[in-house]
Amino acid sequence: DAKTTQPTSMDCAEGRAANLPCNHSTISGNEYVYWYRQIHSQGPQYIIHGLKNNETNEMASLIITEDRKSSTLILPHATLRDTAVYYCIVKVGNFNKFYFGSGTKLNVKP
Amino acid sequence: NAGVTQTPKFQVLKTGQSMTLQCAQDMNHEYMSWYRQDPGMGLRLIHYSVGAGITDQGEVPNGYNVSRSTTEDFPLRLLSAAPSQTSVYFCASSYSGGVGTDTQYFGPGTRLTVL
Numbered sequence: 514d515a516k517t518t519q520p521t522s523m524d525c526a527e528g529r530a531a532n533l534p535c536n537h538s539t540i541s542g543n544e545y546v547y548w549y550r551q552i553h554s555q556g557p558q559y560i561i562h563g564l565k566n567n568e569t570n571e572m573a574s575l576i577i578t579e580d581r582k583s584s585t586l587i588l589p590h591a592t593l594r595d596t597a598v599y600y601c602i603v604k605v606g607n608f609n610k611f612y613f614g615s616g617t618k619l620n621v622k623p
Numbered sequence: 624n625a626g627v628t629q630t631p632k633f634q635v636l637k638t639g640q641s642m643t644l645q646c647a648q649d650m651n652h653e654y655m656s657w658y659r660q661d662p663g664m665g666l667r668l669i670h671y672s673v674g675a676g677i678t679d680q681g682e683v684p685n686g687y688n689v690s691r692s693t694t695e696d697f698p699l700r701l702l703s704a705a706p707s708q709t710s711v712y713f714c715a716s717s718y719s720g721g722v723g724t725d726t727q728y729f730g731p732g733t734r735l736t737v738l
Binding site: 557559562604612616 | 627656664665666667668711713715725726727728729731732
């Protein structure tokens, strides 16, 4: 099973880009990388996912390295409301078994 | 759409008591899952279901039972509550689409304390 490694916490200044790294060196060729975030104690919220190409949506951009062993989630203009725990997940199999790690606590500061 | 709903929001049990955490979704999703989140930790998968009548175990299934008689509902039963089951419980659902198209939608959580 592919596992992910993320830094425990990161700080970012409001208005600046937040770049959250994730290592998934054991990822298989057909496994997608997903990013979710959890604000305070709410249920996690989907952000973005990708296979091997870079992806962008209204919330964030996802950059996946060519060897797929790592990725970076980019929040282009972080706001205080983006303070949350961000989870990088590699999905196992075809039955929606998502294994969440401990995530990265992003602190956006004024 | 209400999305994923969970009841109750809060619950306090005594050791040995049983109870059922309710989860319902109105998005016609085939896949539903239960997670628990202990303080300062990430989510851990308890049980999941790929459709009505089909369930399977996740990472931490011991002490919990599930059943899926309808597409909409996926209740989680605690058979004999223990203090180690004090946690926040999240239910999630998703489409049965192909890999990469199965975004999970989470409920607001049930905060359970076992004394």
